[in-house]
Amino acid sequence: MERDFACLARCLDAARSRRRFLLTAWVFLPNHWRAILFPPYPLTISEAMKSAKLTSTNALGRLRGEAGELGQPRFFDHALRTVHDYWEKVESMHLNPVRRGLVVKTEDWIWSSAAKYSGVSPQEQRRRCGVVIDQVGLAAEAKTRI
Numbered sequence: 269m270e271r272d273f274a275c276l277a278r279c280l281d282a283a284r285s286r287r288r289f290l291l292t293a294w295v296f297l298p299n300h301w302r303a304i305l306f307p308p309y310p311l312t313i314s315e316a317m318k319s320a321k322l323t324s325t326n327a328l329g330r331l332r333g334e335a336g337e338l339g340q341p342r343f344f345d346h347a348l349r350t351v352h353d354y355w356e357k358v359e360s361m362h363l364n365p366v367r368r369g370l371v372v373k374t375e376d377w378i379w380s381s382a383a384k385y386s387g388v389s390p391q392e393q394r395r396r397c398g399v400v401i402d403q404v405g406l407a408a409e410a411k412t413r414i
Contacts, residue, residue, distance in 0.1 A: 269298060273379045275331050276301065277398040279324035289316040290402040293358045295380035297368065302361045304348070306404070313345055352410035358385065 273296045280303070284291050290306040307316040348354045362385065365377035374382035378396045390400045406412075 271331065274398065275327050276324050279327050280320050281399050283320040283323045287311060287316055287319045290404065292401055292404055293361055293381045294399065295361045295364055297364055304357060349413055350410065351406050351412045354406060
C-alpha cells in the first residue's frame with residue numbers, strides 16, 4: 269500500500285504540474301482517493317481528473333506489473349459553492365482515515381493534506397509524502413460564495 273500511495277502521490281503532483289490545476293486538499297485511502305482541485309479556465313475538472321487518473325493508472329500498472337484500468341472508470345464531483353462547503357469537505361476528507369481505524373488523529377495519516385492543515389511545514393509535508401498543497405485565501409464569512 270505504501271509503495272502504491274507513493275506512486276500515486278508522484279502522479280498526482282506530476283499531473284498538477286503539467287495541467288496547472290490547484291490542489292488544496294487530498295487524502296489517499298486503501299480503496300479510493302479524494303481531492304479538492306481547482307482547474308484554471310479553460311481546463312475543466314473532468315480534464316484535470318482524467319490527467320491524474322491516466323497518469324496514475326499507467327504508473328501503478330507498471331509498478332504492479334498489471335495492465336488495464338485501475339479503480340473506477342468515472343469519478344464523482346461535487347461543486348463547492350461556499351466557504352462553509354469547502355471547510356466541511358476538507359474536514360470530512362481528512363477524517364476518513366480516522367473513521368476507518370487507520371490512525372487516531374487526522375494528522376498522523378501521512379497520505380493526506382491533514383498534517384498541513386494542522387501546521388506541518390511544506391518542507392516536512394514534501395518529505396513525508398511528496399505532495400504539498402496549494403494554499404488559497406478564502407473569505408472568513410462561511411456563507412461567502414467561492
